[in-house]
Amino acid sequence: MVVFPSIQILDVTGPLEVLASAGMAETTRGQGPGYAIEIVGPELGMVRASSGLTLGVDRTCDDRPETLDTLIVAGGIGTRVACEDERILDYVRAAAAGARRVCSVCTGAVILAAAGLLEGRRVTTHWAFAEQMAARFPEIDVDPDAIYLRDGNIWTSAGVTAGMDLALALVEEDIDRELALEVARAMVLFLKRPGGQSQFSAQLAGQMADRDSLRDLQAWVVDHPEVEHSVEALASRVAMSPRHFARVFREEVGQSPGRFVECVRVEAARRRLEESCRSLEEIACGVGFGTGETMRRAFLRQIGVGPSAYRERFSETAGLARA
Numbered sequence: 001m002v003v004f005p006s007i008q009i010l011d012v013t014g015p016l017e018v019l020a021s022a023g024m025a026e027t028t029r030g031q032g033p034g035y036a037i038e039i040v041g042p043e044l045g046m047v048r049a050s051s052g053l054t055l056g057v058d059r060t061c062d063d064r065p066e067t068l069d070t071l072i073v074a075g076g077i078g079t080r081v082a083c084e085d086e087r088i089l090d091y092v093r094a095a096a097a098g099a100r101r102v103c104s105v106c107t108g109a110v111i112l113a114a115a116g117l118l119e120g121r122r123v124t125t126h127w128a129f130a131e132q133m134a135a136r137f138p139e140i141d142v143d144p145d146a147i148y149l150r151d152g153n154i155w156t157s158a159g160v161t162a163g164m165d166l167a168l169a170l171v172e173e174d175i176d177r178e179l180a181l182e183v184a185r186a187m188v189l190f191l192k193r194p195g196g197q198s199q200f201s202a203q204l205a206g207q208m209a210d211r212d213s214l215r216d217l218q219a220w221v222v223d224h225p226e227v228e229h230s231v232e233a234l235a236s237r238v239a240m241s242p243r244h245f246a247r248v249f250r251e252e253v254g255q256s257p258g259r260f261v262e263c264v265r266v267e268a269a270r271r272r273l274e275e276s277c278r279s280l281e282e283i284a285c286g287v288g289f290g291t292g293e294t295m296r297r298a299f300l301r302q303i304g305v306g307p308s309a310y311r312e313r314f315s316e317t318a319g320l321a322r323a
Contacts, residue, residue, distance in 0.1 A: 001015070001016060001037065001038070001039050001040065001072045001073075001074060002040050002041070002061075002071070002072065002073045002074065002088065002091070002092060002095075002108075002111070003039055003040070003041045003047050003055055003057065003074055004041060004042060004047065004078050004079075004081070004082040004085070004088060005042075005047055005048060005078050005081070005082075006048070006049065006050045006076055006077050006078030006081075007047060007049045007050065007055070007074050007075075007076040007078050008049065008050060008074065008075055008076030008077070008105075008106060008107075008160060009049040009050070009051050009053050009055075009076075010160045010161060010163070011074035011075050011076055011105040011106050011108065011160060011163050012039075012049075012055060012074045012105075014105075014160070014161055014163045014164040014167070015072060015103075015105060015163040015164060015166065015167035016037055016167075017164075017187070018164050018167035018168055018171065018183060018187065019035045019037060019167055019170070019171065020034075020035065020037065021183045021186060021187065022034070022035065022171040022174075022175065022179060022180070022183050023035040025179055025182055025183060026175055026179060029179075031175070032175075038058045038059055038065075039055060039056065039057050039058045039059070040057065040058070040059045040060070040061060040063075040091065040095075041055075041057035041059075041060065041061070042060065042061055042085065042087055042088060043057065043060060044057050044060055045057060049076070050076050050077050050078065061087045061088055061090070061091035062087070062091075064091070064094050064095065065095065065098075067098070068095055068098055068099045068100075069099065069100050069101075070099060070100065070101050070102075070103060070170065071092070071095045071096055071099045071101075071102045071103065072103040072104070072105065072108075073092060073102075073103070073104045073105070073108035073109075073111050073112060074104075074105050074106070074108050074163075075104065075105055075106030075107030075108040075109070075110070075111075075125075075126070075159075076106070076107065079107040079108065079110050079111060082111055083110050083111045083113075083114040084114075088111065089111070089114055089115045092111060092112065092115040092117070093115050093116065093117070096112075096115070096117055099153075100153065101153040101154070101155060101170075102117060102153060102154050102155070103154075103155040103156070103157070103166060103170070104123075104125075104155075104156045104157065105157050105160075105162070105163035105166065106125060106126045106157065106158065106159045106160055106162070106163065107125055107126055107129050107133075107159075109123050109124070109125040109133065109156045110125065110129070110133055110136075112154070112156070113133065113136075113137045113140055117154065118137065118140045118154065118156075119137075119139045119140065120139060120140075120141075121140060121141065121151045121152070121154050122141040122143060122149055122151045123140060123141070123142060123143070123149055123151065123154065123156040124142065124143045124144070124145075124146040124147075124148065124149045124156050124157065124158050125142065125144075125156065125158065125159070126158055126159030126160070127144045127145065127158065127159065128159070130142050130143070130144030131144065146158065147162050147165050147166075148162060148165055148166040148169060150169075155169070155170070164187070164189060165189075168180050168183065168184055168189065171183060209249070209252035209253050210252050211248075211252065213238045214238065214248070214249060214252060214253070217234060217237055217238050218253075218260070220237070221234075221260070221261060221264050222264050222267075222268075225261075225264050225265045225268040225287045225288045226285075226286055226287055226288045227288065228288075229257070229261040229288065231245065231246050231257050231258070234249075234257055245257070261288075262298050262301070262302065263302060265287045265288050265289055265295075265298065266298055266299060266302045266303065268287040269283050269284070269287045269289070269295055269299070269307065270303075270310065272286065272287065273307055273310055273311040274311075280292040280295065280296075280307050280308065283295070283307070284307075292307070295307055
């Protein structure tokens, strides 16, 4: 695991706890020695994470390993400096050349990209940095919504806790699904998150229009998801013809008005499913879907899981809702 100053602590400890737990379980089974884990950093001693916690470094970037199975590069706000540090980049290049697989957590993907390891690859990173990474490295196919992706021997994951999802996938590949599931249960994790590989994050990020009138309209839609949002009604609010409005909106936002409205309503419904005990029909009407069936179909399109299943897994009040 490659670390550096101002690392995101969970990018490191999350995946390593999964691997350590799997290794202990494997040893208990009598099937193997488990994972041997080393922390690599620019200098020996302690590295301070962005949270203020410190990590001990086992090996410096100048001390190249003779053999290496898996290289993992963590992320965090320190990535901005680390991706310009030639000692770190040289180590990553050299270690990757002899590794069976190369992984990144969150913005650690930027370090892999800066080291020249991701050209022509399909990768992911934290949704908030995906657009910036894609602009900086146009030769890389950046997916802003995946929890983790594998392209050949390159594995990349989304932000923070997604590194644990990636680590569980590594365990499943290395050992078996049964042990990965055992680790997931022990750590109170999903072996596979519901909703496929979609990041349950800000679906609206990076979808704001350039012109003020359309941005104001988008903000109004977010504040009033329950209102009728037909193309005609929205066009009227910005004094455009429906046809011209639909064309301009798609050009600036990257999707149709209807798709944007559906996304807003799914986001609003998700919050209510997480925070309230209201019925599905009541929530559907309250966010503008009209019926529970319409909301169900929208959830399946947007995040790959229905409202009932979503509430079961993510609601703070799921027990009360069932009661």
